[in-house]
Amino acid sequence: MLLLVGEAIKGSEKEYTSGSINKAIFLLSIPMILEMIMESLFALFDILFVSRVSVNAVATVGLTESILMIIYSIAVGLSMATTAIVSRRVGEKHFKRAGDAAFQSILLAVILGGLLGLVGFIFAEDVLRLMGGEPELIEEGKGFTKIMFAGNLTVFLLFLNNAIFRGAGNASIAMRSLILANGLNIFLDPLLIFGWGPVPAFGIEGAAIATTIGRSIGVLYQTYHLLNQRGIIKINWENVVIRAKTVIELLKISAGGIGQFLVETASWIFLVKVMSLFGSAALAGYTIAFRVIVFTILPSWGMSNAAATLVGQNLGAGKPDRAEQSVWKTAFFNMVFLVLVSIVFFTSADPIVSVFSEDEIVKPIAISALQIICFGYLFFGYGMVISQAFNGAGDTKTPMIINLFVFWLIQIPLAYILSVTLDWQHTGVFFSIAFSHSLHAIIAVLIFRKGKWKTMEV
Numbered sequence: 158m159l160l161l162v163g164e165a166i167k168g169s170e171k172e173y174t175s176g177s178i179n180k181a182i183f184l185l186s187i188p189m190i191l192e193m194i195m196e197s198l199f200a201l202f203d204i205l206f207v208s209r210v211s212v213n214a215v216a217t218v219g220l221t222e223s224i225l226m227i228i229y230s231i232a233v234g235l236s237m238a239t240t241a242i243v244s245r246r247v248g249e250k251h252f253k254r255a256g257d258a259a260f261q262s263i264l265l266a267v268i269l270g271g272l273l274g275l276v277g278f279i280f281a282e283d284v285l286r287l288m289g290g291e292p293e294l295i296e297e298g299k300g301f302t303k304i305m306f307a308g309n310l311t312v313f314l315l316f317l318n319n320a321i322f323r324g325a326g327n328a329s330i331a332m333r334s335l336i337l338a339n340g341l342n343i344f345l346d347p348l349l350i351f352g353w354g355p356v357p358a359f360g361i362e363g364a365a366i367a368t369t370i371g372r373s374i375g376v377l378y379q380t381y382h383l384l385n386q387r388g389i390i391k392i393n394w395e396n397v398v399i400r401a402k403t404v405i406e407l408l409k410i411s412a413g414g415i416g417q418f419l420v421e422t423a424s425w426i427f428l429v430k431v432m433s434l435f436g437s438a439a440l441a442g443y444t445i446a447f448r449v450i451v452f453t454i455l456p457s458w459g460m461s462n463a464a465a466t467l468v469g470q471n472l473g474a475g476k477p478d479r480a481e482q483s484v485w486k487t488a489f490f491n492m493v494f495l496v497l498v499s500i501v502f503f504t505s506a507d508p509i510v511s512v513f514s515e516d517e518i519v520k521p522i523a524i525s526a527l528q529i530i531c532f533g534y535l536f537f538g539y540g541m542v543i544s545q546a547f548n549g550a551g552d553t554k555t556p557m558i559i560n561l562f563v564f565w566l567i568q569i570p571l572a573y574i575l576s577v578t579l580d581w582q583h584t585g586v587f588f589s590i591a592f593s594h595s596l597h598a599i600i601a602v603l604i605f606r607k608g609k610w611k612t613m614e615v
Contacts, residue, residue: 269313282302338372
C-alpha cells in the first residue's frame with residue numbers, strides 16, 4: 158500500500174487502459190484528492206483569517222466568490238473539454254494531437270481569462286451592490302473584489318494546465334502545482350492581512366493579494382513542466398499554431414461544461430441572494446459552512462476527476478466496458494467517503510464551526526447548514542462521479558440538461574418557497590440544497606445506465 162501511495166504521489170504520465178481498475182483509480186485518485194484537499198485547506202485558512210477581520214469581510218468573500226464562480230465555470234467547462242480531448246488522444250496514442258489540443262486550450266484560457274478579469278476589475282463595486290451588499294460592506298470589501306478579479310487569469314491557467322496533466326494521466330503534477338500555489342497562499346494570508354514587521358497590514362485585501370501571488374507561482378510551475386519535453390504531452394513551436402478545427406471542438410465540448418456550471422452557479426447566486434435577505438450574519442454563517450463543505454466536496458471531485466480520465470482514455474482505446482466499470486467503482490468509493498464525512502458533520506458541527514466563529518448569531522446558522530446539507534451526501538458521492546464520467550466521455554450536454562432541470566426548475570423555487578413563503582428563513586435554503594443534489598444524483602445514475610455516452614465522438 159505504501160509503495161502504491163509513493164508511486165501515486167511521485168507520478169508519471171500513464172495510459173490506464175489495461176491492468177487493475179482498482180489500482181488505476183488509486184493511482185489517479187490519490188494525487189487528485191491531495192490536490193483538492195490542498196485547495197480545500199486554502200479555502201478554510203482563507204476564511205479563518207478573514208473572519209478575524211470582520212463579519213463584513215466574511216460576507217464580502219461570500220458575495221465575491223458567488224460571482225467569481227460564474228467566471229470559474231467557464232474555466233471549468235474549458236478544462237472538461239481539455240481533459241476529454243487530451244485523454245481520448247492519449248488513449249488513441251495520438252500524442253502530437255494531444256499537444257495541439259493542449260496549446261489551443263491554453264490560448265483560449267489566456268484570452269477569456271484576461272478579458273473577464275478586466276471587466277470584473279472595472280465593475281467590482283457594482284458587482285457587490287448587485288449582490289445585495291450593504292454600503293459599509295462595499296466600502297470595506299471593494300479592494301478585495303478588485304484584486305480577485307484582476308488575478309482571474311491565473312485561475313484560468315491553473316484549471317486548464319491541470320486539465321492537460323490529468324488527461325495525460327499525470328495527476329501528480331496537477332497536485333504539486335496546487336500544493337505550491339495554496340501553500341504560498343496559506344503562508345502569505347496572515348502576513349498580508351495582519352502585517353508583520355516591515356510588511357503593512359492590508360486587511361481583507363491582503364487575502365486577495367496572497368491568493369493571486371500563490372496562484373501565479375503555481376502557473377509558472379505548470380508552465381515549466383509543459384515546456385520541458387519530458388512527458389507524453391509536449392508543447393513546442395510545432396504546436397504553437399492556431400488550429401481552427403481543434404478550437405471549434407474545444408468550444409463545442411466546453412459549451413456543455415460551461416453550461417453545467419453556469420446553471421449550477423446561477424442557482425447558488427440566487428441562494429446567496431436569498432441569504433442576504435436575512436442580513437450579513439446569515440450570509441457570514443452560510444459562507445463559513447460553505448467553506449467547510451468545500452473541504453470535503455473538493456477531495457470528492459478529485460475522485461470524480463479520476464473517473465473522467467479513465468473514461469476518456471478507455472473510450473479512446475476502444476474499451477467502453479472497462480470505462481463503465483471504472484465509473485461504478487469510483488462512485489462507490491466516493492459514496493463511502495462522503496457518508497463517513499456526513500456522520501462527522503452531523504455529530505461535530507459545533508466544534509467545527511467554533512474554529513471559525515463564536516458569534517452568537519453566525520455560529521448557529523453555520524451549524525444548521527452543515528447538519529442539514531450533509532443529509533444529501535449519500536447521493537452526492539454518486540452524482541459527482543457520474544457527472545464527471547459524462548464529461549470525460551465528451552458528453553457535456555447531458556449533465557447540463559440535468560443541472561438545468563434540477564437546479565433551476567426545482568432548487569430555486571423550492572429555496573424561495575421554504576425560506577420566504579413558509580418563513581423557514583435560512584433553514585429553507587439548506588433543505589433545498591440537500592434535496593436538489595440528491596435528486597440530481599438519482600437522475601444522473603438513471604441516464605448513465607442507458608449507455609449512450611459510450612458512443613460519443615471526440
